[in-house]
Amino acid sequence: MKSGSNLEKVLEAGHFAFTGELGPPRGTSADHVREKAAYLKGNVDAVNITDNQTAVVRMASWAASLILIQEGLEPNFQMVCRDRNRLAMQSDILGAYAHGIHNMLCLSGDHQKFGDHPNSKGVFDIDSMQLISMVKRMRDEGKFLGGAEIEEPPKIFIGAAANPFAEPFEWRVHRLAKKIEAGVDFIQTQCIYNMEKFREWIRQANDMGLTEKVYILAGVTPMKSVGMARYMKAKVPGMDVPDEVIKRLQGAGKGKVAEEGIKFACEQIEEFKEMKGVAGVHLMAIEWEHRVPEIAERAKVLPRPEVD
Amino acid sequence: MIVAKRKPFEEIKNLLKDYKKVLNVGCGTCVAVCLVGGEKEVDVLNAELDMARKLEDNPIELGACTVERQCDREYLAELDDKVKDYDAVLSMACGVGVQFLAERFPDIPVFPAVDTSGLAVNQAVGWYEERCRSCSSCVLGLTGGICPVTMCAKGLYNGPCGGTNNGSCEVDIDQPCAWYMIYERLQRQGRLDVIKQLHQAVEWQNQVPRTLIQPGYKKPEE
Numbered sequence: 185m186k187s188g189s190n191l192e193k194v195l196e197a198g199h200f201a202f203t204g205e206l207g208p209p210r211g212t213s214a215d216h217v218r219e220k221a222a223y224l225k226g227n228v229d230a231v232n233i234t235d236n237q238t239a240v241v242r243m244a245s246w247a248a249s250l251i252l253i254q255e256g257l258e259p260n261f262q263m264v265c266r267d268r269n270r271l272a273m274q275s276d277i278l279g280a281y282a283h284g285i286h287n288m289l290c291l292s293g294d295h296q297k298f299g300d301h302p303n304s305k306g307v308f309d310i311d312s313m314q315l316i317s318m319v320k321r322m323r324d325e326g327k328f329l330g331g332a333e334i335e336e337p338p339k340i341f342i343g344a345a346a347n348p349f350a351e352p353f354e355w356r357v358h359r360l361a362k363k364i365e366a367g368v369d370f371i372q373t374q375c376i377y378n379m380e381k382f383r384e385w386i387r388q389a390n391d392m393g394l395t396e397k398v399y400i401l402a403g404v405t406p407m408k409s410v411g412m413a414r415y416m417k418a419k420v421p422g423m424d425v426p427d428e429v430i431k432r433l434q435g436a437g438k439g440k441v442a443e444e445g446i447k448f449a450c451e452q453i454e455e456f457k458e459m460k461g462v463a464g465v466h467l468m469a470i471e472w473e474h475r476v477p478e479i480a481e482r483a484k485v486l487p488r489p490e491v492d
Numbered sequence: 493m494i495v496a497k498r499k500p501f502e503e504i505k506n507l508l509k510d511y512k513k514v515l516n517v518g519c520g521t522c523v524a525v526c527l528v529g530g531e532k533e534v535d536v537l538n539a540e541l542d543m544a545r546k547l548e549d550n551p552i553e554l555g556a557c558t559v560e561r562q563c564d565r566e567y568l569a570e571l572d573d574k575v576k577d578y579d580a581v582l583s584m585a586c587g588v589g590v591q592f593l594a595e596r597f598p599d600i601p602v603f604p605a606v607d608t609s610g611l612a613v614n615q616a617v618g619w620y621e622e623r624c625r626s627c628s629s630c631v632l633g634l635t636g637g638i639c640p641v642t643m644c645a646k647g648l649y650n651g652p653c654g655g656t657n658n659g660s661c662e663v664d665i666d667q668p669c670a671w672y673m674i675y676e677r678l679q680r681q682g683r684l685d686v687i688k689q690l691h692q693a694v695e696w697q698n699q700v701p702r703t704l705i706q707p708g709y710k711k712p713e714e
């Protein structure tokens with residue numbers, strides 16, 4: 185075991201993993217975090233806690249992660265390269281681990297231009313690839329990036345994101361290979377709507393033997409409305425929403441679009457369970473946490489395994 | 493070359509509001525080529541300032557002088573006699589030139605008239621694009637001659653990020669994704685292997701003021 189986190193144990197034991205996501209509040213309410221966490225408890229193996237998602241200031245990811253631990257859930261501490269240099273990152277990792285955080289997701293982060301402080305200085309001292317490599321070094325070699333020894337190194341299960349859809353498509357699988365070389369243990373993909381392209385990407389990853397070296401969790405976000413689908417297609421960088429998906433939602437008729445969105449998500453999850461190279465699903469039901477129990481139930485991923 | 497753009501007129505006027513005699517010094521090199529701080533621009537700015545101050549009933553006496561290069565000591569000597577007659581200097585050079593003037597004339601205030609914006613190429617008349625952030629450890633040999641430090645909005649060394657959008661950068665549809673271009677160029681040259689390697693964390697060289705002495709000019713060790 186690299187970290188002994190619940191997520192690692194579930195994956196190691198060969199179970200189909202199911203992870204969730206929680207966005208911390210734009211304020212100090214711990215209750216807000218607890219309320220959202222209650223919907224996820226028992227329904228997922230770990231919960232991603234976003235880090236100033238879309239470059240908007242929120243409660244620190246590590247802090248909300250601690251609230252999750254108090255509530256008996258396992259956090260997946262997200263860290264972006266936009267807001268901290270290598271000193272701050274490493275000290276946060278030490279502190280987070282000291283408080284019982286065992287999973288991390290290493291990301292470049294959305295550009296500050298998208299957020300609520302568009303003219304802030306983006307740090308990007310290191311990039312997501314270098315962050316993965318730094319955490320691995322801290323864990324496996326017990327050394328800081330600068331080379332000094334760490335007393336009691338942090339044992340972190342290292343995650344990263346992958347976008348199977350962005351152009352150049354041929355490069356995507358090589359980028360995955362690069363993250364594996366850097367030291368990633370698990371991958372959570374961008375939300376998948378274009379199943380055909382995803383199947384092709386995972387086939388390439390299988391052919392290159394990459395899926396034997398890393399656990400891939402397929403990203404699923406149920407569409408709540410036609411407007412959301414259109415917005416994601418047009419406005420969210422790196423998102424691939426085929427027209428058929430939008431048509432399918434439109435076809436559902438008034439008042440039934442969200443239901444159709446959940447149905448589509450459940451069908452996807454069924455397919456991922458059977459897909460070679462996919463080790464689980466990462467459900468990003470942002471601001472829809474209260475629907476997670478129902479989705480988990482209908483996707484037949486309950487009860488979640490308990491692994492010692 | 494170094495490119496710059498003129499500061500908003502109100503800002504310049506405000507910087508000079510307490511001075512009656514100001515020498516406006518242009519620079520004949522980069523900022524003249526990028527049409528912001530050469531002889532012509534000095535005259536235009538002086539005319540505007542003259543007019544504005546007259547309207548405010550607070551006339552200003554303006555001198556004009558454009559030197560070959562404000563970043564080179566040998567061209568500053570000609571200013572020594574002139575500056576004495578003024579109570580402030582306005583420089584239309586890049587930030588380097590402004591500082592070199594301020595250093596040479598420490599007894600009077602030297603104000604900038606332009607905002608220096610970078611090292612750029614000339615794409616067409618009046619159109620400049622930044623290409624280098626002078627990082628002191630050039631990676632162009634690994635990136636197909638395209639600078640990720642400058643051209644990638646996140647300065648990534650292992651791009652592209654997940655936001656790359658059919659060749660555009662996530663921050664702006666009109667801004668090409670540097671890493672998309674790097675990929676295409678290296679693919680064309682059959683050199684994609686270069687970016688399949690992990691580029692390790694950068695040892696930043698530009699976090700303290702840098703001094704450069706070319707090898708042939710170093711003092712021999714005692």
Ligand code: SF4
Nearest residue numbers: 624625627630631639
């Ligand atoms: S890598 Fe970019 S910023 Fe650095 S020296 Fe080369 S061109 Fe300039």
Ligand code: SF4
Nearest residue numbers: 644653661662669670
């Ligand atoms: S889209 Fe391309 S240029 Fe823009 S931040 Fe990402 S990698 Fe850099």
